[in-house]
Amino acid sequence: MGRGPRSTALAVAASLMLGSAPIAGPPAALASPTAEPTPFAAPDATAEPTDPVPSGDAGLPETSEEEESPGPAPGRRDTKQCPYRTTPPPAIDSSEVPAPGMPSPDPLPVPETSAGGPRMSDCDVVAARGFDVPEEVAATSWIVFDSGTGDVIAAKDPHGRYRPASIAKVLLALVVIEELPLDRTVTARHEDAAIEGSRAGILEGVEYDVEKLLLGLLMSSGNDAASALSGALGGREETLRKVNRKARELGASDTRIADFTGLDGPGQVTSAFDMALFYRAAFNDPTYERLSATALTEMPGDEEAGIEGFTMSNDNQLIASGFEGAMGGKTGFTDDARHTFVGFAARDGRRLGTVVLDTTVEEGHRAWQQSAALLDAGFATKRGSAIGDLDVPADGGGADGLGPEDMEDEVLGAPYDDVEGGPSTGDVAVVAGVAGLLLIGIGTWAVRTRRR
Template identity: 50%
Template sequence: MPPASGRVPPALKCLIASVTVLSLLASPSVATAASQSQRGERTGCSNATLPPSPVDSSEVPPPGEPTPDPLPVPDEPLGGDRMGECGLVAPPQAPPPPREVGAAGWIVAELGSGDVLAARNPHGRYRPASVIKVLTALVAVRELEMSDTITATRADAAIEGSSVGLEPGVTYTVRQVLTGLILQSGNDAAHALARELGGRRETVRLMNGLARRLDATDTRAATVSGLDGPGMSTSAYDMALILRAAMNNAEFAEIASTRRAELPTPPGQPPLRIASDSDVALNYPGGLFGKTGFTDDARHTRVVAAERGGHRLVAVLLRGEHRPVDMSEQATALLDHGFRLTERRRVGELVTRRTTTSTTPDTRRTEESPRQAAGSEDPRGLPPVVGFLGTLLLAALAVLTAVVVYRRRTR
């Protein structure tokens, strides 16, 4: 207790003030904001926390809904220290990357081992456009049976953006709708799958839950199709991580290997013939997969994969332009570069701490991970309530100890 005069010794005042400050800093929101600011300053990356500013109003939240906060930036970059670099990340004395590859963020990695062979700003946050459909499709193959049926609606056919050509009133299997999603990037197919999964909001929730379980910490879906929306972001590293998980799913891999297909049409009409819209998937030697994307805010995006000499590589390009050459040529040049680097030292790895993929088809999965169920964690890895209450208890003990010591000394 303080002396009867009511004066608190300076040392005790200082201790109490320090404990108060520490308690405030221990609050998840304050600690997260401070930690993100420090990490942004330390890395010096212009897109360490957010994609570039949008050019239109597509990311303005609906009336009454708040603007999403930036996703937390991990204390340590996933995949290794070099994955936190902003510029070119390459093995020592490696040949330079192709000059024609002008994407703001890119990566080339081994699908099997997960070794990252080279990258540029791998954790830089950009918008995915339609390449996020890889995540949409992975959710669908995990949650739905391929033989289930979906009857297309007028709302499916009227959806904005690219379309595979689903006809209202025509019934398709889930596999056929997924084929249209992957081969021709059909937004109508994404809309139909989202209806089957419980609606747009539920599907976005499932997508973001799966991204968290894969440790895709730069990724937040706002739409099921890749159209820009509030808070939408990903990174080259994350998209490589997501495609690796998808290609380890037998159902996804089988559909991804399809180059041409036929879809049902109304009675009396010939089948609808579709083909992959990826030049890499169609024409690159050993091409395994190709997904294209574009929006005004995202610019051009690509996710491609190919196999050569026993190596299966994924290449991701985000925020690119059709210059100095077409984006398909940039993607093939990056794959060629990756195959030249396969015997060199890796610069990082695709890491998933909570493995949820397998080489066999997944059954329906609706469970949430412990992290998802508990909510977002504080920077120390504790649930917010536990971390904050623990800090308050420590602060109270510190104050009590200081008071006891002071009383003994005054006596």
């Protein structure tokens, strides 16, 4: 597929302003015309932590969300006194510092009655009779639920507030599936291809259909795919409005999204219970379920630039491991969120889901392995056993008391120029696009190691 003339013009103009060579194409590692597609390789389900299944952006600086080096804040956190009921654990970097002149968002109010029923207000482990909590589960917060009935089988600090990392991408996916035709084409922009964090290997100037971008979003946790999709939805601000509105529609009381890619930002929080609501809705959508379970897909290259296409594999190791009944899920990691994971599986007519928040790999069990253990424990528990119900809403306070407009003010603050909307509209002056490229370039050069 050819490169768009507008992106080329913007790149040339930017190079003239910077006094450097034109910006053209993706990072150098992707530009190699001789790179071979990376084959799919499933890890052993019981293996010790290993490198993640490679994806199409092999050769790029390491951005995987499943890095297995020791995390920045090892150890299990004690939740018995509900220390994270209003705000998450302290950040270890500057990711949540507001932009100059912007106030820090106030914590979301806590509902008078917790969604899910009275036992969902507990902050330690609560479990139905017969559920044995696996020893390997080190996550600060988690939940096991029946997607069909809404029964909560077991949980730990289900309404504690934590950072989601990339499992937040489910909200963007739900909005896209609802609003955009899967066969609509989107031309990737420079700011999409050069975005910070994990990438699916999107190439500037190449056309992708919405379905392919969704696969990049869900299979490889591509922030580049998220950025391209946000452009099709109307830009950053509009996308944030839509994902926060979707969270409210699904009954969230603990969630505020400041970055739809899942990267940490001022005031961004969620809970295991809220994520259960989101993923229950997602796996009840046939399109989402199909895309999430995709093992391999072919990503296009750029013939004009001499870049070959490649095979992208699903980085959800619950699927790659051959876990019985695996349906899919989502990985996540930032330095502040630590490891997060969502896993779904179906057995004997039951569809169970798990959400794991704020965990590490120091004890030898990765987030997906903890999820697998929780799923096994859930399936071993008698049908109908429950200590909560996803269909019971919160009462009073919480994010449920904030309308979409309130959420926009909390998250976005004062309006600002929507850089992402520029080139996609076709009616913005080239100089504005160049300014956007310069700002994005500066942000890209200053990549912080926390963002993966």
